[in-house]
Amino acid sequence: MKFIIAAASLLLACPTATAFVPATSAPNAYVRQTTLAAEAASGPPYSGPSSKPILDSINTPADMDKLGLRDLKQLSNELRWEVIEAVSKTGGHLSSSLGVVELTVALHYVFDMPIDQIIWDVSHQCYPHKMLTGRRERFSTLRQLGGLSGFCKRSESNYDSFGAGHSSTSISAAQGMSIAKSMLNKRTNNCIAVIGDGAITGGMAYEAMNSAGYLKNRMIVVLNDNGQVSLPTGTPSAGGTVPASQLSAYTSNLLVSKPFQDFRDFAKSFNRLLPNNVQDVNKRFDEYARGIISGGTLFEELGFYYVGPIDGHDLDNMVPIMEKLRDSESNKPVLLHIKTNKGFGYPPAEAASDKMHGVGKFDVATGVQQKKVVSSPSFTSVFANSLIDAATEDRSIVGITAAMPGGTGMDIFGRRFPKRTFDVGIAEQHAVTMAAGMATEGLRPFVAIYSTFMQRAYDQVIHDVAVQNLPVRLIMDRAGLVGNDGPTHHGCYDLAYMGAIPNLTIMAPSDEIELRNMMMTCAAYDDGPTVLRYPRGSGYGAEKLQNLFGYELENGEVPTKGIVMPMGKGRIVRRPGGFNPSASDNIRGQSREDRVAILSFGSRLHDSLIAANDVEEKDPRLGVTVADARFMKPLDVDLIRELVDEHSVIITIEEGSIGGFGDHVMHFLSLDGAFDEGNLKFRPMVLPDKYFEAGTQHEQYEMAGLNHEHILGTVLRLTNRVDIPVLEEILEDQ
Numbered sequence: 001m002k003f004i005i006a007a008a009s010l011l012l013a014c015p016t017a018t019a020f021v022p023a024t025s026a027p028n029a030y031v032r033q034t035t036l037a038a039e040a041a042s043g044p045p046y047s048g049p050s051s052k053p054i055l056d057s058i059n060t061p062a063d064m065d066k067l068g069l070r071d072l073k074q075l076s077n078e079l080r081w082e083v084i085e086a087v088s089k090t091g092g093h094l095s096s097s098l099g100v101v102e103l104t105v106a107l108h109y110v111f112d113m114p115i116d117q118i119i120w121d122v123s124h125q126c127y128p129h130k131m132l133t134g135r136r137e138r139f140s141t142l143r144q145l146g147g148l149s150g151f152c153k154r155s156e157s158n159y160d161s162f163g164a165g166h167s168s169t170s171i172s173a174a175q176g177m178s179i180a181k182s183m184l185n186k187r188t189n190n191c192i193a194v195i196g197d198g199a200i201t202g203g204m205a206y207e208a209m210n211s212a213g214y215l216k217n218r219m220i221v222v223l224n225d226n227g228q229v230s231l232p233t234g235t236p237s238a239g240g241t242v243p244a245s246q247l248s249a250y251t252s253n254l255l256v257s258k259p260f261q262d263f264r265d266f267a268k269s270f271n272r273l274l275p276n277n278v279q280d281v282n283k284r285f286d287e288y289a290r291g292i293i294s295g296g297t298l299f300e301e302l303g304f305y306y307v308g309p310i311d312g313h314d315l316d317n318m319v320p321i322m323e324k325l326r327d328s329e330s331n332k333p334v335l336l337h338i339k340t341n342k343g344f345g346y347p348p349a350e351a352a353s354d355k356m357h358g359v360g361k362f363d364v365a366t367g368v369q370q371k372k373v374v375s376s377p378s379f380t381s382v383f384a385n386s387l388i389d390a391a392t393e394d395r396s397i398v399g400i401t402a403a404m405p406g407g408t409g410m411d412i413f414g415r416r417f418p419k420r421t422f423d424v425g426i427a428e429q430h431a432v433t434m435a436a437g438m439a440t441e442g443l444r445p446f447v448a449i450y451s452t453f454m455q456r457a458y459d460q461v462i463h464d465v466a467v468q469n470l471p472v473r474l475i476m477d478r479a480g481l482v483g484n485d486g487p488t489h490h491g492c493y494d495l496a497y498m499g500a501i502p503n504l505t506i507m508a509p510s511d512e513i514e515l516r517n518m519m520m521t522c523a524a525y526d527d528g529p530t531v532l533r534y535p536r537g538s539g540y541g542a543e544k545l546q547n548l549f550g551y552e553l554e555n556g557e558v559p560t561k562g563i564v565m566p567m568g569k570g571r572i573v574r575r576p577g578g579f580n581p582s583a584s585d586n587i588r589g590q591s592r593e594d595r596v597a598i599l600s601f602g603s604r605l606h607d608s609l610i611a612a613n614d615v616e617e618k619d620p621r622l623g624v625t626v627a628d629a630r631f632m633k634p635l636d637v638d639l640i641r642e643l644v645d646e647h648s649v650i651i652t653i654e655e656g657s658i659g660g661f662g663d664h665v666m667h668f669l670s671l672d673g674a675f676d677e678g679n680l681k682f683r684p685m686v687l688p689d690k691y692f693e694a695g696t697q698h699e700q701y702e703m704a705g706l707n708h709e710h711i712l713g714t715v716l717r718l719t720n721r722v723d724i725p726v727l728e729e730i731l732e733d734q
Contacts, residue, residue, distance in 0.1 A: 196224045480536070
């Protein structure tokens with residue numbers, strides 16, 4: 001009876017206006033009824049507030065306790081423009097952060113971090129969170145060497161509850177924290193997972209919801225629904241141009257079938273979080289609520305109490321709803337469904353096709369980004385256009401991506417062949433096994449996934465593709481060091497984890513010509529699965545390809561079509577003396593002891609060639625051969641034996657971790673007896689056994705010891721041209 005009286009009081013006191021109403025013109029459209037100061041400008045130039053007094057007073061979330069709702073709204077406006085202005089100077093993930101400003105303010109106002117835990121899925125939307133948790137002054141270092149990470153990172157702040165970078169992990173982490181708090185009898189147990197409608201397409205999210213509902217763990221899942229499932233959403237594909245997720249369509253239908261839920265509606269439905277005996281007393285409330293809250297069936301069947309959808313930019317409703325969820329004594333997991341606009345409050349972001357998801361430096365007044373002048377196409381676009389060339393001649397070729405059409409170039413392919421393009425959402429495991437199924441029926445699937453995300457499909461690569469020897473083409477973009485996104489996005493491990501799998505053919509191009517050729521080679525190969533990995537970055541252009549790589553280009557132009565190469569065959573790119581040896585070069589490498597071979601796999605050929613030139617410039621007796629392995633599996637054993645016979649020093653180099661190409665070469669040489677006579681020096685140059693934080697790719701190559709200066713130093717040490725310090729002598733000097 002007390003609850004009935006309390007509920008009646010809530011209904012009298014609660015806000016009455018919903019902030020959004022469904023529009024009739026389109027399923028996903030809605031109309032804003034009230035405007036924030038951030039939206040006041042109707043066109044450029046755009047600018048924010050001249051001062052930010054409330055934000056200036058916030059050093060930790062505890063400083064927000066004294067604020068009222070009016071202050072929270074002003075704080076949201078100031079925070080939004082602080083994010084815009086900060087990211088305009090550094091680049092980063094813009095629109096995802098702008099879309100969760102009000103949500104971030106509400107969460108930190110209602111919950112007590114770091115006692116309460118807020119887990120941001122992927123965490124690319126964490127910039128407002130970082131600014132409210134004592135890191136505002138460091139934003140000029142965002143995604144730079146020694147600076148702030150672009151993602152949540154436990155070692156950076158105790159307000160970062162859980163590190164992330166990949167998707168669909170937040171609900172599992174929140175459940176684990178909730179279980180631990182309960183078992184350790186901690187005073188409060190509020191664990192909140194914030195997950196987007198893209199990340200919730202990942203199977204791990206459903207595994208976690210199934211488990212949480214079954215175990216009845218107290219937790220709140222905030223579903224941030226902004227209709228942006230893929231990057232960019234709207235790429236032409238076999239599913240049309242709608243978001244690549246039936247769940248997104250499901251949640252969008254909720255918005256059409258009923259208005260946004262406000263606190264009045266929530267109070268009527270709150271009965272379901274109460275003890276069973278109280279629910280019986282208030283059964284009429286519950287029956288009425290179920291009439292209003294139709295549509296949450298999917299989540300409720302998984303054991304969650306469903307609230308929503310509510311306007312994720314309306315603090316008047318979000319704050320009291322979160323407060324009631326916080327104070328509830330129920331152990332039933334809750335799903336709070338909010339609807340937001342990605343890029344909200346900054347018109348250039350709201351209008352952009354990719355919502356300005358990831359940006360470089362830009363002009364705040366116009367939203368125009370600073371673009372680097374690049375004379376050569378990116379490796380991603382070379383892949384995409386080569387795939388188009390192959391598909392033009394072969395109707396059985398299809399392309400598959402896991403919510404990354406823009407990053408992988410599959411959007412380019414999709415515009416040319418929409419019915420042969422498949423975006424499966426954030427579901428790498430499904431993508432690989434679906435491709436295996438396609439291959440059994442005679443299609444030639446190309447699965448384009450970042451190297452770091454292919455890790456999530458490892459079992460499918462083994463169990464569904466390699467064991468059955470199915471001709472699936474696994475295309476791994478961003479292989480190697482990727483720069484500012486840091487350790488969660490580097491593609492360091494694919495050579496090690498793929499190299500252990502039988503039946504795979506693994507190749508890596510050294511330049512854009514090789515990439516085109518390898519694409520044609522993959523398309524023509526039907527005897528088993530192939531792996532093609534290439535780095536983030538652009539090609540080298542005709543001038544460098546001719547002068548450094550030694551290509552003889554017809555009319556000085558880079559070929560636009562690739563050719564099929566023999567499987568498992570590398571090439572010697574440079575012999576002692578370079579491409580045009582002079583008479584003085586006749587004395588180079590006259591003895592085997594003065595001959596060095598650098599065997600490069602993939603992207604490090606460029607620096608290997610520079611290093612070879614530098615070595616020979618420093619020492620007229622040394623002769624350096626540079627070879628491009630092209631394939632890790634199968635190894636070109638004839639090429640390797642030739643190099644061993646003619647050189648006393650062999651150096652392998654790759655942009656991958658320990659356990660990759662160099663280890664495969666060393667294993668072969670050991671079994672082949674190449675080390676038995678003691679007259680061969682061998683050194684593998686690989687990424688060291690450590691994580692590389694955010695920085696430029698050049699800075700990371702420097703830290704990894706994989707640029708041309710380090711190759712030069714390795715050659716000079718192995719040929720006794722420089723003294724190697726003795727550890728004991730160094731310690732004595734200290």
